[in-house]
Amino acid sequence: MEWQRDGFPAHEGTVGVVLADGSESRAVYFDMGSGGHFPTSTDWWIYDGTCGAPRAERMLAACACGWRAQVSYPIDWSQVRRREPYTYDTSPLAQDWKIHIEDVEARTVPLPxxxxxxxxxxxxxxxxxxxxxxxxxxxxxxxxxxxxxxxxxxxxxxxxxxxxxxxxxxxxxxxxxxxxxxxxxxxxxxxxxx
Known part of the structure; x- marks a missing residue:
């Protein structure tokens, strides 16, 4: 789940998650057996506490530039469909990221x-x-x-x-x-x- 705005490629927005201890998640590695390559993921729905992933308690809007929203939202895992995680409502996070981008845009040098x-x-x-x-x-x-x-x-x-x-x-x-x-x-x- 990513948000983008034309003209701001360094500000791609995503859903970040916060773990029970208050820390932000890191990439989850999947051990596929033998071999030197371990696939990783940072998709928010991976952090459901299964397959070796930690369980996320909350979600927040995040940006590739390093910005993180100050407001986080609880995750109701009973409403998350494992095969269709995009059906879970993340619109408040998209709105938070949109406000961030509007702030970034407002600080850019204006064109005549x-x-x-x-x-x-x-x-x-x-x-x-x-x-x-x-x-x-x-x-x-x-x-x-x-x-x-x-x-x-x-x-x-x-x-x-x-x-x-x-x-x-x-x-x-x-x-x-x-x-x-x-x-x-x-x-x-x-x-x-x-």
Missing amino acids: AELADLLQRLDQHLDRLAHDAPLAALKAVRALETIIATTGPTAAFMTVSGAEIPWPRIAEGLGTTESEARSRLRRYEYPRRP
Whole structure:
């Protein structure tokens, strides 16, 4: 069970579980007999106390960025169908994660309204063009790639070296994690700063 929002790949949401001692779960390893590979799982319904897994008492919204919701919810194992765990109601957790993503988005650097509108209209035009005139759409995409190839390195260099913005602020402004921000800027091959 995962939640995603376009533009925020480092913020994939999941259902986390809390064990009876208050700790968060770790991956459960399944011993399949001989061999060097042991399959693992972190799916919340695995933590039902069977097959060597610990029993979870509560569930909470979690995010790939490390965020965890402050509110947790009891798990009623009598209502969990082992073969259909997705039928269990986790909508409160999805709502908690949605609030987290809205907070992440609110802290990103805003695009000028004129540019945001232009990008939205460009997306719509390219989508139509891909269906009506795919070769023209490819030509337009190539033009965008050229713009990215020239603007990206300059913007990355000015962010890191020119403006000397600290990495935590860069990550926040882009709505991602620090490691993902570093990776994204490295793609533009800017001269690196430690």
